Amino acid sequence: MKSLVVAAALAVGAGATLEVTPARTEAAGYAVTHGLLVSNLVRNCRQYQGQLKQDPDAALAAWRQRNAERTAAAEGYLVYAGAAIERQEGAAAAEAYNARTRALFRRKANAALNDIFNRAHPQPGICARWIDAIAAGEADLNWESKYVPALDELVEFERKVRSGAAR
DSSP states (O other): OOOHHHHHHHHHHTTOOOOOOHHHHHHHHHHHHHHHHHHHHHHHHGGGGGGOSSOHHHHHHHHHHHHHHHHHHHHHHHHHHHHHHHHHHOHHHHHHHHHHHHHHHHHHHHHHHHHHTTTSOOOHHHHHHHHHHHHHTTTSGGGSGGGHHHHHHHHHHHHHHHHTOOO
16 A cells, blocks of 8 residues: 555645645644644653553554544645645745644644643653543544544545545
């Protein structure tokens, strides 16, 4: 099976169309940012593994499995958007778009992480609450329900690209 990145990039040249919109880009950005946040929470809370009810790595693996389709579609959309920008505005514009969006996602994830830990070091109580929430599916991408329709639209588009039906 082709990687999503290849499929999304090829879609631009193969006649598959999905308009690049601020709403879709925001939803994809949310998925990427939230994935970074969850990964960073687990990384920071691993040190308390012995004090937590849930294994942080198992919670992360379960989160990734539950959210894999939406996360992959969001990543693919961002590649697709970059390829569309490159076709319309050139490689420099696409590179600027990619750099700008990735930096924004990292900043947002880090800011959220700082807010969760109250700008202090990770603490066992906070880690326990978040790792339990991640394990239970309470921190999945549907947490922000306003993004679910756009993310599901991206999932459907990715399925069409993979099947060759996107035209």
